[in-house]
Amino acid sequence: MSRSVTVIGALVRRALNEISRVPGAAIPGVLAPTIFMLGLSSVFGKASGLGGYHADFRTFIVPVGLLQGAGFTGAATGVNLARDIEGGWFDRLLLCPAPRATLLAGVVASAALRALMPGTFLLVVAFALGVPVPTVTGLLIAALLVMGLACVMACFSITIALRFRTQQAAPLMQIASFIGVLFTTSYAPKPLLTDWLRTASDINPVTHVLEGVRQGFIGGVEWQHTWPAFVALAGMIAVLGTLAARGLRRYGY
Amino acid sequence: MAVDGIDLQVQPGEVYGFLGPNGAGKTTTVRMLVTLLRPTGGRATVAGFDVAREPQKVRRKIGVALQEAALDLLMTGRELMELQATLHGIPAKKVHARAEDLIARVGLSDAQDRRVGTYSGGMKRRLDLAMALIHAPEVLFLDEPTTGLDPTSRATLWDEVRRLKNDGTTVFLTTQYLEEADQLADRVGIISAGKIVAEGTPAALKAEVGRPHLDLCFDGDADVGRAREVLAGFGEVAASPADGVDLSIGVLEGSRAIAPVIRALDEAGIVVGRVELVEPSLDDVFAARTGSHLEGAGAAPAPGAATV
Numbered sequence: 001m002s003r004s005v006t007v008i009g010a011l012v013r014r015a016l017n018e019i020s021r022v023p024g025a026a027i028p029g030v031l032a033p034t035i036f037m038l039g040l041s042s043v044f045g046k047a048s049g050l051g052g053y054h055a056d057f058r059t060f061i062v063p064v065g066l067l068q069g070a071g072f073t074g075a076a077t078g079v080n081l082a083r084d085i086e087g088g089w090f091d092r093l094l095l096c097p098a099p100r101a102t103l104l105a106g107v108v109a110s111a112a113l114r115a116l117m118p119g120t121f122l123l124v125v126a127f128a129l130g131v132p133v134p135t136v137t138g139l140l141i142a143a144l145l146v147m148g149l150a151c152v153m154a155c156f157s158i159t160i161a162l163r164f165r166t167q168q169a170a171p172l173m174q175i176a177s178f179i180g181v182l183f184t185t186s187y188a189p190k191p192l193l194t195d196w197l198r199t200a201s202d203i204n205p206v207t208h209v210l211e212g213v214r215q216g217f218i219g220g221v222e223w224q225h226t227w228p229a230f231v232a233l234a235g236m237i238a239v240l241g242t243l244a245a246r247g248l249r250r251y252g253y
Numbered sequence: 254m255a256v257d258g259i260d261l262q263v264q265p266g267e268v269y270g271f272l273g274p275n276g277a278g279k280t281t282t283v284r285m286l287v288t289l290l291r292p293t294g295g296r297a298t299v300a301g302f303d304v305a306r307e308p309q310k311v312r313r314k315i316g317v318a319l320q321e322a323a324l325d326l327l328m329t330g331r332e333l334m335e336l337q338a339t340l341h342g343i344p345a346k347k348v349h350a351r352a353e354d355l356i357a358r359v360g361l362s363d364a365q366d367r368r369v370g371t372y373s374g375g376m377k378r379r380l381d382l383a384m385a386l387i388h389a390p391e392v393l394f395l396d397e398p399t400t401g402l403d404p405t406s407r408a409t410l411w412d413e414v415r416r417l418k419n420d421g422t423t424v425f426l427t428t429q430y431l432e433e434a435d436q437l438a439d440r441v442g443i444i445s446a447g448k449i450v451a452e453g454t455p456a457a458l459k460a461e462v463g464r465p466h467l468d469l470c471f472d473g474d475a476d477v478g479r480a481r482e483v484l485a486g487f488g489e490v491a492a493s494p495a496d497g498v499d500l501s502i503g504v505l506e507g508s509r510a511i512a513p514v515i516r517a518l519d520e521a522g523i524v525v526g527r528v529e530l531v532e533p534s535l536d537d538v539f540a541a542r543t544g545s546h547l548e549g550a551g552a553a554p555a556p557g558a559a560t561v
Contacts, residue, residue: 007339007342014325091319097312
Protein backbone atom coordinates (compact mmCIF):
# COMPACT_ATOMS: atom_id res chain seq x y z
CA MET A 1 0.00 0.00 0.00
CA SER A 2 2.69 2.50 1.02
CA ARG A 3 4.67 1.53 -2.08
CA SER A 4 1.64 2.29 -4.25
CA VAL A 5 1.25 5.68 -2.57
CA THR A 6 4.94 6.39 -3.24
CA VAL A 7 4.52 5.50 -6.92
CA ILE A 8 1.37 7.62 -7.21
CA GLY A 9 3.22 10.50 -5.57
CA ALA A 10 6.12 10.15 -8.00
CA LEU A 11 3.79 10.22 -11.00
CA VAL A 12 1.93 13.25 -9.65
CA ARG A 13 5.23 15.07 -9.07
CA ARG A 14 6.25 14.34 -12.64
CA ALA A 15 2.98 15.78 -13.95
CA LEU A 16 3.31 18.88 -11.79
CA ASN A 17 6.94 19.20 -12.80
CA GLU A 18 5.77 19.71 -16.36
CA ILE A 19 3.89 22.83 -15.36
CA SER A 20 6.99 24.41 -13.90
CA ARG A 21 9.12 23.39 -16.88
CA VAL A 22 6.71 24.52 -19.59
CA PRO A 23 4.41 27.05 -17.92
CA GLY A 24 3.33 28.35 -21.31
CA ALA A 25 1.58 25.07 -22.05
CA ALA A 26 -0.55 25.37 -18.92
CA ILE A 27 -1.53 29.02 -19.33
CA PRO A 28 -4.39 28.55 -21.86
CA GLY A 29 -6.06 25.95 -19.67
CA VAL A 30 -5.71 28.16 -16.61
CA LEU A 31 -7.01 31.30 -18.29
CA ALA A 32 -9.81 29.84 -20.40
CA PRO A 33 -12.47 29.36 -17.66
CA THR A 34 -11.89 32.89 -16.38
CA ILE A 35 -12.13 34.31 -19.89
CA PHE A 36 -15.38 32.40 -20.43
CA MET A 37 -16.75 33.74 -17.17
CA LEU A 38 -15.84 37.34 -18.00
CA GLY A 39 -17.11 37.11 -21.57
CA LEU A 40 -20.37 35.34 -20.85
CA SER A 41 -21.23 37.47 -17.83
CA SER A 42 -20.66 40.58 -19.95
CA VAL A 43 -22.84 39.34 -22.81
CA PHE A 44 -25.59 37.60 -20.87
CA GLY A 45 -25.34 39.47 -17.55
CA LYS A 46 -28.92 40.68 -17.66
CA ALA A 47 -30.30 37.18 -18.15
CA SER A 48 -30.47 36.81 -14.38
CA GLY A 49 -33.39 39.24 -14.51
CA LEU A 50 -35.47 36.46 -16.05
CA GLY A 51 -35.92 34.90 -12.63
CA GLY A 52 -34.85 31.63 -11.05
CA TYR A 53 -31.16 32.55 -10.85
CA HIS A 54 -31.23 33.69 -7.19
CA ALA A 55 -27.97 35.58 -7.86
CA ASP A 56 -26.34 37.76 -10.47
CA PHE A 57 -25.33 35.98 -13.69
CA ARG A 58 -21.59 36.11 -12.92
CA THR A 59 -22.05 34.37 -9.57
CA PHE A 60 -24.34 31.87 -11.26
CA ILE A 61 -21.72 30.81 -13.80
CA VAL A 62 -18.64 30.79 -11.59
CA PRO A 63 -19.28 27.08 -10.77
CA VAL A 64 -19.52 26.42 -14.52
CA GLY A 65 -16.04 27.88 -14.95
CA LEU A 66 -14.75 25.66 -12.16
CA LEU A 67 -16.11 22.57 -13.90
CA GLN A 68 -14.76 23.76 -17.25
CA GLY A 69 -11.32 24.01 -15.65
CA ALA A 70 -11.69 20.46 -14.39
CA GLY A 71 -12.76 19.36 -17.87
CA PHE A 72 -9.81 21.03 -19.59
CA THR A 73 -7.40 19.50 -17.09
CA GLY A 74 -8.90 16.04 -17.48
CA ALA A 75 -8.68 16.24 -21.26
CA ALA A 76 -5.09 17.50 -21.05
CA THR A 77 -4.23 14.42 -18.99
CA GLY A 78 -5.26 12.20 -21.90
CA VAL A 79 -3.34 14.33 -24.39
CA ASN A 80 -0.23 14.09 -22.22
CA LEU A 81 -0.67 10.34 -21.98
CA ALA A 82 -0.98 10.09 -25.78
CA ARG A 83 2.25 12.07 -26.05
CA ASP A 84 3.91 9.64 -23.62
CA ILE A 85 2.65 6.73 -25.69
CA GLU A 86 4.00 8.25 -28.89
CA GLY A 87 7.36 8.98 -27.26
CA GLY A 88 7.72 5.53 -25.70
CA TRP A 89 7.67 6.78 -22.10
CA PHE A 90 4.43 4.98 -21.39
CA ASP A 91 6.05 1.64 -22.29
CA ARG A 92 8.69 2.38 -19.69
CA LEU A 93 5.93 3.01 -17.18
CA LEU A 94 4.27 -0.29 -18.04
CA LEU A 95 7.57 -2.10 -17.54
CA CYS A 96 7.79 -1.12 -13.90
CA PRO A 97 6.45 -3.72 -11.47
CA ALA A 98 3.83 -1.45 -9.88
CA PRO A 99 0.23 -2.67 -10.25
CA ARG A 100 -1.61 -1.23 -13.25
CA ALA A 101 -4.23 0.32 -10.98
CA THR A 102 -1.46 2.26 -9.23
CA LEU A 103 -0.14 3.63 -12.50
CA LEU A 104 -3.65 4.65 -13.52
CA ALA A 105 -4.27 6.24 -10.13
CA GLY A 106 -1.04 8.23 -10.43
CA VAL A 107 -1.98 9.67 -13.79
CA VAL A 108 -5.56 10.44 -12.68
CA ALA A 109 -4.49 11.95 -9.35
CA SER A 110 -2.28 14.41 -11.16
CA ALA A 111 -5.37 15.67 -13.00
CA ALA A 112 -7.16 16.23 -9.70
CA LEU A 113 -4.38 18.43 -8.39
CA ARG A 114 -3.83 20.30 -11.62
CA ALA A 115 -7.55 21.15 -11.77
CA LEU A 116 -7.07 23.37 -8.74
CA MET A 117 -4.96 25.79 -10.79
CA PRO A 118 -7.60 27.13 -13.19
CA GLY A 119 -10.15 26.99 -10.37
CA THR A 120 -8.01 29.06 -8.02
CA PHE A 121 -7.28 31.65 -10.69
CA LEU A 122 -10.97 31.87 -11.58
CA LEU A 123 -12.02 32.33 -7.96
CA VAL A 124 -9.44 35.03 -7.32
CA VAL A 125 -10.71 37.02 -10.31
CA ALA A 126 -14.36 36.34 -9.47
CA PHE A 127 -13.99 37.41 -5.83
CA ALA A 128 -12.13 40.52 -6.95
CA LEU A 129 -15.10 41.34 -9.18
CA GLY A 130 -17.53 41.04 -6.31
CA VAL A 131 -18.73 37.46 -6.43
CA PRO A 132 -19.62 36.56 -2.82
CA VAL A 133 -17.11 34.33 -1.05
CA PRO A 134 -18.70 31.01 -0.03
CA THR A 135 -18.30 29.48 3.40
CA VAL A 136 -15.30 27.27 4.07
CA THR A 137 -17.57 24.22 3.81
CA GLY A 138 -18.92 25.46 0.50
CA LEU A 139 -15.40 26.01 -0.85
CA LEU A 140 -14.21 22.66 0.40
CA ILE A 141 -17.11 20.82 -1.21
CA ALA A 142 -16.55 22.77 -4.43
CA ALA A 143 -12.84 21.86 -4.43
CA LEU A 144 -13.55 18.18 -3.85
CA LEU A 145 -16.16 18.08 -6.59
CA VAL A 146 -13.91 19.92 -9.04
CA MET A 147 -11.06 17.53 -8.31
CA GLY A 148 -13.41 14.59 -8.65
CA LEU A 149 -14.75 15.79 -11.98
CA ALA A 150 -11.17 16.27 -13.22
CA CYS A 151 -10.61 12.59 -12.34
CA VAL A 152 -13.74 11.62 -14.28
CA MET A 153 -12.68 13.55 -17.35
CA ALA A 154 -9.13 12.23 -17.00
CA CYS A 155 -10.46 8.65 -17.02
CA PHE A 156 -12.42 9.41 -20.17
CA SER A 157 -9.50 11.03 -21.97
CA ILE A 158 -7.13 8.27 -20.83
CA THR A 159 -9.52 5.69 -22.34
CA ILE A 160 -9.46 7.59 -25.62
CA ALA A 161 -5.66 7.97 -25.49
CA LEU A 162 -5.18 4.25 -24.89
CA ARG A 163 -7.55 3.44 -27.73
CA PHE A 164 -6.14 5.76 -30.38
CA ARG A 165 -2.57 6.18 -29.05
CA THR A 166 -2.10 9.57 -30.68
CA GLN A 167 -2.36 13.19 -29.68
CA GLN A 168 -4.47 13.70 -32.77
CA ALA A 169 -7.37 12.27 -30.77
CA ALA A 170 -7.27 15.35 -28.51
CA PRO A 171 -10.58 16.82 -29.82
CA LEU A 172 -12.28 13.56 -28.93
CA MET A 173 -10.85 13.72 -25.43
CA GLN A 174 -12.32 17.19 -24.90
CA ILE A 175 -15.78 16.34 -26.13
CA ALA A 176 -16.94 14.67 -22.90
CA SER A 177 -16.32 17.71 -20.76
CA PHE A 178 -17.83 20.01 -23.40
CA ILE A 179 -21.04 18.00 -23.65
CA GLY A 180 -21.06 17.06 -19.98
CA VAL A 181 -20.94 20.65 -18.77
CA LEU A 182 -23.07 22.19 -21.52
CA PHE A 183 -26.09 19.88 -21.15
CA THR A 184 -26.77 20.90 -17.57
CA THR A 185 -28.19 23.89 -15.79
CA SER A 186 -24.91 25.62 -16.49
CA TYR A 187 -26.16 28.86 -18.03
CA ALA A 188 -29.81 28.98 -16.95
CA PRO A 189 -31.90 27.50 -14.15
CA LYS A 190 -34.00 24.48 -14.99
CA PRO A 191 -37.35 26.30 -15.45
CA LEU A 192 -35.81 28.38 -18.25
CA LEU A 193 -34.42 25.42 -20.22
CA THR A 194 -36.20 24.05 -23.28
CA ASP A 195 -37.89 20.70 -22.77
CA TRP A 196 -35.20 18.58 -24.40
CA LEU A 197 -32.37 20.32 -22.54
CA ARG A 198 -34.26 20.01 -19.26
CA THR A 199 -34.57 16.28 -19.89
CA ALA A 200 -30.91 16.05 -20.81
CA SER A 201 -29.87 17.91 -17.68
CA ASP A 202 -32.03 15.61 -15.56
CA ILE A 203 -30.26 12.58 -16.99
CA ASN A 204 -26.81 14.14 -17.00
CA PRO A 205 -24.96 13.31 -13.76
CA VAL A 206 -22.76 16.37 -14.21
CA THR A 207 -25.83 18.48 -13.37
CA HIS A 208 -25.72 17.13 -9.83
CA VAL A 209 -22.03 17.91 -9.57
CA LEU A 210 -22.66 21.43 -10.86
CA GLU A 211 -25.46 22.04 -8.38
CA GLY A 212 -23.25 20.63 -5.62
CA VAL A 213 -20.58 23.20 -6.46
CA ARG A 214 -23.11 26.00 -7.00
CA GLN A 215 -24.78 25.62 -3.62
CA GLY A 216 -21.76 27.17 -1.92
CA PHE A 217 -22.07 30.28 -4.08
CA ILE A 218 -25.86 30.65 -4.13
CA GLY A 219 -27.94 29.95 -1.07
CA GLY A 220 -25.96 27.70 1.21
CA VAL A 221 -24.65 24.20 1.64
CA GLU A 222 -27.47 21.71 2.04
CA TRP A 223 -27.29 17.95 2.38
CA GLN A 224 -29.92 17.50 -0.34
CA HIS A 225 -27.58 19.10 -2.90
CA THR A 226 -24.42 17.57 -1.51
CA TRP A 227 -25.05 13.83 -1.52
CA PRO A 228 -26.42 13.61 -5.09
CA ALA A 229 -23.29 15.42 -6.29
CA PHE A 230 -20.94 12.95 -4.64
CA VAL A 231 -23.04 9.93 -5.65
CA ALA A 232 -23.06 11.15 -9.27
CA LEU A 233 -19.32 11.68 -9.10
CA ALA A 234 -18.71 8.24 -7.61
CA GLY A 235 -20.85 6.65 -10.32
CA MET A 236 -18.98 8.43 -13.12
CA ILE A 237 -15.60 7.54 -11.62
CA ALA A 238 -16.68 3.90 -11.29
CA VAL A 239 -17.86 3.66 -14.91
CA LEU A 240 -15.12 5.69 -16.59
CA GLY A 241 -12.42 4.37 -14.26
CA THR A 242 -13.41 0.84 -15.25
CA LEU A 243 -13.23 1.78 -18.92
CA ALA A 244 -9.78 3.33 -18.43
CA ALA A 245 -8.56 0.26 -16.53
CA ARG A 246 -9.91 -1.95 -19.28
CA GLY A 247 -8.13 0.16 -21.88
CA LEU A 248 -4.92 -0.17 -19.92
CA ARG A 249 -5.25 -3.95 -19.76
CA ARG A 250 -5.83 -4.06 -23.49
CA TYR A 251 -2.86 -1.82 -24.18
CA GLY A 252 -0.39 -3.71 -22.05
CA TYR A 253 -1.55 -6.53 -19.89
CA MET B 254 2.06 -13.13 -37.93
CA ALA B 255 5.26 -11.33 -36.80
CA VAL B 256 6.62 -14.29 -34.83
CA ASP B 257 5.93 -17.89 -35.78
CA GLY B 258 6.81 -20.57 -33.26
CA ILE B 259 10.16 -19.35 -32.00
CA ASP B 260 11.94 -21.79 -29.71
CA LEU B 261 14.98 -20.51 -27.86
CA GLN B 262 16.66 -20.77 -24.49
CA VAL B 263 19.11 -18.30 -22.95
CA GLN B 264 21.37 -19.44 -20.13
CA PRO B 265 21.93 -17.34 -16.99
CA GLY B 266 24.87 -14.97 -17.41
CA GLU B 267 24.89 -15.38 -21.17
CA VAL B 268 24.85 -12.61 -23.76
CA TYR B 269 22.41 -13.80 -26.39
CA GLY B 270 22.51 -11.97 -29.70
CA PHE B 271 19.19 -11.90 -31.50
CA LEU B 272 20.02 -11.03 -35.05
CA GLY B 273 17.83 -10.39 -38.03
CA PRO B 274 16.84 -7.87 -40.68
CA ASN B 275 14.23 -5.18 -40.16
CA GLY B 276 10.76 -6.67 -39.89
CA ALA B 277 12.05 -10.14 -39.03
CA GLY B 278 10.22 -10.21 -35.70
CA LYS B 279 12.99 -9.17 -33.29
CA THR B 280 11.14 -6.34 -31.60
CA THR B 281 7.89 -8.30 -31.45
CA THR B 282 9.73 -11.12 -29.71
CA VAL B 283 11.29 -8.72 -27.23
CA ARG B 284 7.97 -6.99 -26.52
CA MET B 285 6.45 -10.36 -25.71
CA LEU B 286 9.34 -11.39 -23.48
CA VAL B 287 9.27 -8.11 -21.53
CA THR B 288 5.47 -8.33 -21.00
CA LEU B 289 4.53 -5.41 -23.24
CA LEU B 290 2.73 -7.66 -25.71
CA ARG B 291 0.66 -10.69 -24.77
CA PRO B 292 1.64 -13.76 -26.81
CA THR B 293 -1.26 -15.21 -28.77
CA GLY B 294 0.09 -18.72 -28.34
CA GLY B 295 2.94 -20.75 -26.94
CA ARG B 296 4.77 -20.25 -23.67
CA ALA B 297 7.67 -18.09 -22.59
CA THR B 298 9.40 -17.81 -19.25
CA VAL B 299 11.85 -15.15 -18.19
CA ALA B 300 13.92 -15.58 -15.02
CA GLY B 301 11.70 -18.54 -14.23
CA PHE B 302 8.37 -16.74 -14.53
CA ASP B 303 5.72 -17.13 -17.20
CA VAL B 304 5.39 -13.87 -19.14
CA ALA B 305 1.66 -14.30 -19.69
CA ARG B 306 0.63 -15.57 -16.25
CA GLU B 307 3.16 -13.83 -14.00
CA PRO B 308 4.01 -10.59 -15.78
CA GLN B 309 4.51 -8.64 -12.57
CA LYS B 310 7.13 -11.09 -11.32
CA VAL B 311 8.87 -10.94 -14.69
CA ARG B 312 8.98 -7.13 -14.52
CA ARG B 313 10.77 -7.27 -11.18
CA LYS B 314 13.54 -9.34 -12.73
CA ILE B 315 14.12 -7.55 -16.01
CA GLY B 316 15.61 -4.31 -17.23
CA VAL B 317 14.66 -3.05 -20.66
CA ALA B 318 16.13 -0.52 -23.06
CA LEU B 319 13.80 -0.38 -26.02
CA GLN B 320 14.65 0.59 -29.57
CA GLU B 321 13.83 4.26 -29.03
CA ALA B 322 15.25 5.75 -25.85
CA ALA B 323 12.01 6.42 -23.95
CA LEU B 324 12.81 9.48 -21.90
CA ASP B 325 10.97 12.52 -20.59
CA LEU B 326 12.85 15.33 -22.29
CA LEU B 327 11.65 17.93 -19.78
CA MET B 328 13.27 16.20 -16.82
CA THR B 329 16.94 16.18 -15.90
CA GLY B 330 18.95 12.99 -16.04
CA ARG B 331 19.07 12.80 -12.26
CA GLU B 332 15.30 13.36 -11.90
CA LEU B 333 14.59 10.62 -14.41
CA MET B 334 16.88 8.19 -12.66
CA GLU B 335 15.29 8.92 -9.30
CA LEU B 336 11.78 8.58 -10.75
CA GLN B 337 12.75 5.27 -12.30
CA ALA B 338 14.16 4.09 -8.98
CA THR B 339 10.93 5.01 -7.20
CA LEU B 340 8.81 3.28 -9.83
CA HIS B 341 10.86 0.14 -9.29
CA GLY B 342 10.31 0.19 -5.56
CA ILE B 343 13.81 1.14 -4.44
CA PRO B 344 13.59 2.50 -0.87
CA ALA B 345 13.62 6.29 -0.69
CA LYS B 346 16.84 6.32 1.35
CA LYS B 347 18.72 4.49 -1.39
CA VAL B 348 17.23 6.23 -4.42
CA HIS B 349 19.68 9.12 -4.58
CA ALA B 350 22.83 7.04 -4.13
CA ARG B 351 21.71 4.41 -6.62
CA ALA B 352 20.90 7.07 -9.22
CA GLU B 353 24.24 8.85 -8.70
CA ASP B 354 26.14 5.58 -8.96
CA LEU B 355 24.59 4.57 -12.26
CA ILE B 356 24.82 8.05 -13.76
CA ALA B 357 28.53 8.01 -13.01
CA ARG B 358 28.86 4.51 -14.43
CA VAL B 359 27.52 5.62 -17.82
CA GLY B 360 29.61 8.78 -17.78
CA LEU B 361 26.82 11.33 -17.39
CA SER B 362 27.75 12.89 -14.05
CA ASP B 363 28.54 16.25 -15.62
CA ALA B 364 25.21 16.33 -17.44
CA GLN B 365 22.96 14.90 -14.74
CA ASP B 366 21.35 18.22 -13.86
CA ARG B 367 20.67 19.19 -17.45
CA ARG B 368 17.33 18.50 -19.09
CA VAL B 369 17.43 15.32 -21.14
CA GLY B 370 16.17 17.27 -24.15
CA THR B 371 19.64 18.80 -24.43
CA TYR B 372 21.41 15.41 -24.50
CA SER B 373 22.97 13.96 -27.66
CA GLY B 374 21.66 10.66 -29.06
CA GLY B 375 24.52 8.75 -27.44
CA MET B 376 23.92 10.37 -24.05
CA LYS B 377 20.22 9.52 -24.21
CA ARG B 378 21.09 5.92 -25.00
CA ARG B 379 23.46 5.73 -22.06
CA LEU B 380 20.87 7.24 -19.74
CA ASP B 381 18.31 4.79 -21.08
CA LEU B 382 20.68 1.94 -20.27
CA ALA B 383 21.34 3.31 -16.80
CA MET B 384 17.59 3.51 -16.16
CA ALA B 385 17.20 -0.09 -17.27
CA LEU B 386 19.81 -1.08 -14.69
CA ILE B 387 18.40 0.89 -11.75
CA HIS B 388 17.04 -2.16 -9.93
CA ALA B 389 19.99 -4.41 -10.79
CA PRO B 390 17.95 -6.72 -13.05
CA GLU B 391 18.82 -10.36 -13.53
CA VAL B 392 18.00 -10.17 -17.21
CA LEU B 393 18.63 -7.15 -19.40
CA PHE B 394 16.87 -6.70 -22.74
CA LEU B 395 18.58 -4.36 -25.16
CA ASP B 396 16.60 -3.76 -28.32
CA GLU B 397 18.95 -2.46 -31.02
CA PRO B 398 20.83 -0.35 -28.50
CA THR B 399 23.38 1.11 -30.90
CA THR B 400 21.23 1.85 -33.93
CA GLY B 401 22.09 5.32 -35.16
CA LEU B 402 24.91 5.88 -32.70
CA ASP B 403 28.35 7.23 -33.53
CA PRO B 404 31.31 4.83 -33.11
CA THR B 405 32.38 6.33 -29.78
CA SER B 406 28.96 5.97 -28.20
CA ARG B 407 28.70 2.49 -29.64
CA ALA B 408 32.05 1.54 -28.10
CA THR B 409 30.87 2.84 -24.71
CA LEU B 410 27.72 0.73 -24.88
CA TRP B 411 29.66 -2.34 -25.98
CA ASP B 412 32.00 -1.90 -23.04
CA GLU B 413 29.04 -1.66 -20.69
CA VAL B 414 27.49 -4.84 -22.10
CA ARG B 415 30.79 -6.65 -21.56
CA ARG B 416 30.93 -5.34 -18.01
CA LEU B 417 27.38 -6.51 -17.35
CA LYS B 418 28.28 -9.93 -18.63
CA ASN B 419 31.26 -10.03 -16.30
CA ASP B 420 28.92 -9.09 -13.45
CA GLY B 421 26.76 -12.09 -14.29
CA THR B 422 23.81 -10.29 -15.87
CA THR B 423 21.99 -12.18 -18.60
CA VAL B 424 21.72 -9.96 -21.68
CA PHE B 425 19.25 -10.44 -24.51
CA LEU B 426 20.61 -8.24 -27.25
CA THR B 427 18.70 -7.68 -30.46
CA THR B 428 20.61 -6.12 -33.27
CA GLN B 429 20.72 -5.86 -37.02
CA TYR B 430 24.47 -5.31 -36.89
CA LEU B 431 26.52 -8.44 -37.54
CA GLU B 432 29.64 -7.05 -35.97
CA GLU B 433 27.77 -6.25 -32.78
CA ALA B 434 26.44 -9.77 -32.40
CA ASP B 435 29.82 -11.19 -33.33
CA GLN B 436 31.68 -9.06 -30.79
CA LEU B 437 29.33 -9.28 -27.85
CA ALA B 438 27.26 -12.43 -28.00
CA ASP B 439 28.14 -15.79 -26.51
CA ARG B 440 25.46 -17.29 -28.68
CA VAL B 441 23.48 -15.93 -31.56
CA GLY B 442 19.97 -16.66 -32.79
CA ILE B 443 19.22 -15.51 -36.29
CA ILE B 444 15.58 -14.74 -37.05
CA SER B 445 14.03 -14.37 -40.45
CA ALA B 446 10.33 -13.94 -41.26
CA GLY B 447 9.38 -14.77 -37.68
CA LYS B 448 11.35 -18.01 -37.45
CA ILE B 449 14.75 -18.88 -35.99
CA VAL B 450 16.88 -19.98 -38.94
CA ALA B 451 20.18 -20.52 -37.12
CA GLU B 452 21.41 -20.64 -33.55
CA GLY B 453 24.77 -21.26 -31.92
CA THR B 454 28.02 -19.54 -31.03
CA PRO B 455 29.20 -17.09 -33.68
CA ALA B 456 32.31 -19.21 -34.28
CA ALA B 457 30.34 -22.43 -34.70
CA LEU B 458 27.82 -20.83 -37.01
CA LYS B 459 30.53 -19.34 -39.19
CA ALA B 460 32.46 -22.59 -39.23
CA GLU B 461 29.40 -24.24 -40.73
CA VAL B 462 29.67 -22.10 -43.86
CA GLY B 463 33.44 -21.96 -44.35
CA ARG B 464 36.91 -21.59 -42.85
CA PRO B 465 38.96 -18.39 -42.47
CA HIS B 466 41.79 -17.90 -44.95
CA LEU B 467 44.53 -15.41 -45.78
CA ASP B 468 44.68 -13.78 -49.19
CA LEU B 469 48.24 -12.71 -49.99
CA CYS B 470 49.64 -10.42 -52.70
CA PHE B 471 53.42 -10.21 -53.14
CA ASP B 472 55.58 -7.27 -54.17
CA GLY B 473 57.47 -7.41 -57.47
CA ASP B 474 58.09 -10.73 -59.22
CA ALA B 475 58.07 -12.94 -56.14
CA ASP B 476 58.36 -16.69 -56.58
CA VAL B 477 54.82 -17.88 -55.82
CA GLY B 478 55.93 -21.50 -56.01
CA ARG B 479 58.54 -20.89 -53.33
CA ALA B 480 55.89 -19.11 -51.21
CA ARG B 481 53.68 -22.18 -51.51
CA GLU B 482 56.48 -24.34 -50.17
CA VAL B 483 57.15 -21.97 -47.26
CA LEU B 484 53.51 -21.83 -46.23
CA ALA B 485 52.68 -25.49 -46.72
CA GLY B 486 53.00 -26.11 -43.00
CA PHE B 487 50.60 -23.36 -42.02
CA GLY B 488 47.48 -24.65 -43.67
CA GLU B 489 45.86 -25.73 -46.89
CA VAL B 490 47.01 -23.62 -49.82
CA ALA B 491 44.27 -23.02 -52.36
CA ALA B 492 44.99 -24.39 -55.81
CA SER B 493 43.48 -21.39 -57.57
CA PRO B 494 43.21 -18.17 -55.57
CA ALA B 495 40.75 -15.42 -56.39
CA ASP B 496 41.48 -12.77 -59.03
CA GLY B 497 44.10 -10.28 -57.88
CA VAL B 498 45.36 -12.62 -55.17
CA ASP B 499 48.73 -14.40 -55.54
CA LEU B 500 48.15 -17.03 -52.91
CA SER B 501 45.35 -18.07 -50.59
CA ILE B 502 45.91 -20.20 -47.49
CA GLY B 503 43.43 -21.59 -45.00
CA VAL B 504 44.19 -20.61 -41.39
CA LEU B 505 42.16 -22.11 -38.59
CA GLU B 506 43.65 -19.68 -36.07
CA GLY B 507 42.26 -16.66 -37.89
CA SER B 508 44.07 -13.38 -37.21
CA ARG B 509 46.65 -15.06 -34.97
CA ALA B 510 48.11 -16.72 -38.08
CA ILE B 511 48.96 -13.44 -39.81
CA ALA B 512 52.21 -12.64 -38.00
CA PRO B 513 53.79 -16.12 -38.30
CA VAL B 514 52.89 -16.31 -42.00
CA ILE B 515 54.43 -12.94 -42.81
CA ARG B 516 57.50 -13.70 -40.71
CA ALA B 517 58.05 -17.00 -42.55
CA LEU B 518 57.71 -15.34 -45.94
CA ASP B 519 60.05 -12.54 -44.89
CA GLU B 520 62.67 -15.00 -43.78
CA ALA B 521 62.37 -16.62 -47.22
CA GLY B 522 62.98 -13.24 -48.88
CA ILE B 523 59.43 -12.88 -50.14
CA VAL B 524 57.99 -9.41 -49.57
CA VAL B 525 54.26 -9.30 -48.86
CA GLY B 526 52.50 -6.29 -50.39
CA ARG B 527 49.05 -6.95 -49.02
CA VAL B 528 47.47 -9.50 -46.73
CA GLU B 529 43.81 -9.85 -45.92
CA LEU B 530 42.13 -12.18 -43.49
CA VAL B 531 38.89 -13.40 -45.02
CA GLU B 532 36.48 -14.94 -42.54
CA PRO B 533 32.94 -16.17 -43.03
CA SER B 534 30.53 -13.69 -41.47
CA LEU B 535 27.19 -14.12 -39.80
CA ASP B 536 25.77 -12.64 -42.99
CA ASP B 537 27.19 -15.68 -44.82
CA VAL B 538 25.40 -17.83 -42.25
CA PHE B 539 22.17 -15.93 -42.85
CA ALA B 540 22.64 -16.19 -46.62
CA ALA B 541 23.32 -19.91 -46.38
CA ARG B 542 20.10 -20.44 -44.39
CA THR B 543 17.75 -18.06 -46.18
CA GLY B 544 19.25 -17.38 -49.59
CA SER B 545 19.30 -13.63 -48.95
CA HIS B 546 21.52 -11.19 -47.08
CA LEU B 547 20.87 -9.24 -43.92
CA GLU B 548 19.93 -5.61 -44.49
CA GLY B 549 22.77 -3.31 -43.51
CA ALA B 550 25.18 -6.20 -43.18
CA GLY B 551 28.49 -4.75 -42.14
CA ALA B 552 26.95 -1.29 -41.74
CA ALA B 553 28.17 -0.99 -38.19
CA PRO B 554 31.93 -1.13 -38.20
CA ALA B 555 33.46 -2.25 -34.97
CA PRO B 556 34.70 0.65 -32.91
CA GLY B 557 38.41 0.88 -33.55
CA ALA B 558 38.30 -1.77 -36.31
CA ALA B 559 41.16 -1.70 -38.76
CA THR B 560 42.04 -3.47 -42.00
CA VAL B 561 45.42 -5.17 -41.99
